Structure formats: structure tokens, C-alpha cells
Amino acid sequence: MSARAERRAPIPPFGVVVVTVFALLALFGPLLAPYSPLAIHLDAQYRSPSAGHLLGTGDNGVDVLSVLLHGARLSGLVAVCSVLLSLLVGATLGALAGYRGGRTDHLITGLADLVQAFPAVVLNIAILALVARPGVPHVILALSVSGWVLFARIARAQTLLLRESDFVAAAKLLGASEAQILVRHVAPNAAGPLVVQATSALGGAVLAEATLSFLGLGPGAAASWGALLDQGSAVLLRFPHVALIAGGAIALTVLGFNLAGDYLRDRLDVRITRGL
């Protein structure tokens, strides 16, 4: 690398920094937390930020910073699992629709259209309503039911393009099976747009988990950003710091993933086609 290029070595973009910090907090946050997120101090409710409690205290005197650090792990877990599941299901169905065409395509595209007629939050709530005690796996499942559609659309559009390429034709002539063609030849070439979409989808999933927890439908007792924001909103007029901090953490993370997605798109130079 020349001296000049080195001097211009870029400052990591804001989105990437936010995503990295979030990932580290999700992994190690609970170890850094000064208190248990469930430790109750009834004599110290809703204190403003101070040396003892850097971000103040919330409902029942819980330490806001500790709840945030533990909540990051929950957010990260739900986001990564639901996006992976959506990606897996969506990419498989989309690739099948694009590769086979005909009835398979009609069926899968029709299902995707149908799911998109439901606003995601509404569909998620309806699914959770049918579970006795919604926990983390149920939230992940609910988010994936609405989440796979975008991945399917992208995978389908990519597969339609790749299906006509020479190397797929060559693989077919050599007797490769459908699964081999999709996994070994189509998937690697369709990965770029899917990765970009997955990055912004992670932000979307963080927001969706927070929204569900905010509405009181999240996975119960665990420390969660959305639940913290809900508690903060209830006392917004007297103790605004709780809602401001919890909401700020959510907004910053979502913005970070969106920007990181944009950055990846520019870097990988992918054009996302969602056309049907």
C-alpha cells in the first residue's frame, strides 16, 4: 500500500462502527454489566444518571445500563436467529421459484404476496396471540413468518438471471442435480444482494423485537430494550431519562444497521432487484 493510500485509509463508516459495538455488547455485555438487570432497589427508583448508576435507574430501581447490556444480547439473539431463519427459508423458496418457474413459481410468489398483505407487526402479534407463554423461540418464529418474503423475492430475481447463464447450462449438461446447481452454482453468485438485505434486516429485527416488547408481547421476564422503553414511557412526564436512553439505543442500532447495509451495497456494488 502506498503512503498516500495509507493516509487515506478510511475511518470506518459510522454504520459499521455501530454494528461492531452492538455485536460486542451482545456477546460480552452481560459480563460488563455492573448490576444484575433484575436487582430491585425500591428506595432508588427512577434516579437520574449518577456515578453509581451511569445511566440512572428505572422501574423498581433497576440499573438502566445493566438492562441495556443484557437487553443487547436478547436483541442480538432474536435478530440473528430470525434473520438466519428468514434467509434460509426465503432464499430456498425464492431460488426454487426462480429456477423451476411454472406452478412452483406461482405458488411461492402467491404465498409471498399473501404474507405481504399483512402488516408485519400485526401478523407477528396474531401469531404470538396463539401461544400460551410467548418466549424467545416464538418471537423468532413470528418474525420469520413475515421476514422470509423479501429474501425470497431477491433470491428469485437473482436465480432468474443466473438460470440463463452459461455456467448453469454447463453444469446441467454435466448432469448436476437441481440441488447441486442451486447450492454450488446459483447460491454463491446470488449471495451479494442477500447479504446486503440481511444486514438491514438485522436492524429491522432489532426494531421488531423492541416493538413487540414495548407492546408487552415480548419474551417475558428477560431484560429487553423495548420493555425498558415501555416502562420509561409510563413515567415519561416525570422521569424522561429512562425512555430517552432506551429509545436512543434502539434508534441508534437500527440506524447503524441501515447505514451498514448501504455501505455494504456500495462496497459490493450490488443492485438489489426485487422485481417479479
Next chain:
Amino acid sequence: MAPGLPRYLVLRSARAVLTVWGVVTLVFLLVHLLPGDPVDAILGDQAAPEDRAALRTALRLDRPLVEQYRAFCADVLDGSLGRSFRVRDQRVSALISEVLPSTLGLAAASLAFALLVSLPLGVLAAVRRGRGWDKAATTFALLGAAIPHIWLGPLLVLAFGVELRWLPLPGDDPGRPLALILPALTVGAALCATLTRQTRAALLDVLSEQYILAARGRGVPELTLLFKHALRNALLPVMTVAAAQLGALLSGAVIAEKIFERPGLGTLFLDAFFARDIPVVQGCVLVVAATYVAVNLVVDLLYGVADPRVRLA
């Protein structure tokens, strides 16, 4: 009538009817596709056997699947949407129509706000491309799309309700027109951001077309060019995006109704959720999805009338 138009109208409407039928089927199947017994979800696992049996009958779970489906469709077709568990024998449709006007009012106000701000801002950004207004609009679009409803609502309350004291606080007589402003801003902000970006992009596309260059060459004044020649064409895709974002608008309404303690479809939906009042949950989902399909149908039909190229697709 223009050639191809009747065929387009009929085909597009038929597709919408088919989609609504699919929506009804999916909402019905939801109860059956999920792992676990809905009776457990509603009563908990400690319930007495006779209560469970009674609920099973009420939910029609004791009948064959096909018969359950037929009964569910009959409830939809006669417009009652079934009966609530919680409010004794009340028709779901009656509960929904009681609160629907409030939610539609909120959605309409949010849409009006989004359009009133995004159209001028998007036009300004496109015309002043690369300059101050453009940068401001682009930044606004980025932040507006990223800021979550659940945070924007409390922020607006703090700013306009607590600090400035201009607007009512959550829960203060939601019937007053002033009380609609903050919820509408909360719900409409994201749509406003999206539409600003769409308007800017669509207008920039149109402005680089040959016919605009030709009109400019003929000496058509810039303002006429912008409003008569360019904007008309640029607005069509913006309207389609607005209709497609309706789902987000309705999700936003559910959230805003909770933040601002407003009665509405969202509040009914959440109450039904916590009471595990499954028929009301299903009814709310059905009404929301059907509204989405209907609005998109109307926009597509209007689009087909306005732009002959659409009919060929």
C-alpha cells in the same frame, strides 16, 4: 373506453378478490398451523376439563377441519366475523366498526401529513439537486426512516407536550382535533421520509427524459415545465409507493394508539391479544389485511386508467 382497459380492470379486481380469499384462509389456518393447542394458550394448562371442552366447542375445534373452515367463511361472508369471547356474544364486526373510524382518522391524518411535507420537500430536493435543500431533505429522509415509532412518540410528547405545552398529553381527551397531531406525526414520519426520497428520485428520472429537454428547448417556462410536464409523470410511482406503505401506516397506528392512549383498532387488537380473544384477533387482522388489499386495488385501477402502459403488464 381505452383499449385493454376493461380487461385490465377485471383481471386486477379478480386478483384482489383471490388475494382476500387467501387472506381469509391464512387467518383461519393460523390457529391450526402453529405448534401447540390454542385452548392451552387461552385457558392456561391448569384449566378444568369441562371449561376446555366448552372452549373447544366455542372455537369449533371439535368439528372436522373442513367444517370449521366453512363456518369461518360463513362468518366472514355474513359480515359478523364471528363472536367475541370476552364481550359476551358481541359480534366481532360490531366491536371493530365502533373503533375503526378513530383509526382510519389517524391513518388519514398521517397520510395527509406525509404527503403535505414530502411532496414539496422532494420536489425542492430534486430541483436544487446537490445543494443545501437537497442535503437537508436527504438527511431528513435517512433519519425519518430510521427513527422508530416507539421512540419518536415519547420524544414528541416531551417536546410539544411537556416542554412547550403546545399540544395535549397522552390520555387527555383523545377526541380533540389537537390530540390527533402528535400521533399523526409519529405514524407519518417514516412514510414522509420514504415519499420524500421517492419524489426526489422519480422527479430526477423524469427531468432527464427527452420530452422534458424538448419542452425546455421550445422555451417552456421552468415552472410550467416542472408542474405541468414533469411532476404529473413523477407522481404516479410515488402514489404506488404510498399505497404499498399502507401496511406500515396501519402497524404504526397500532403502536401510536398505545403510546397516546387512543381508542382504536390497535387498542382493540392488543386488548384482544391479552385476553386471548381469538375471534377478535382474527377479525382485526382480517380487516387490516383486507383494507391493504382494497387500497392497493384502487390505486392500481386508477393507475391503469391514468397510464395505458400499466395495462400491458
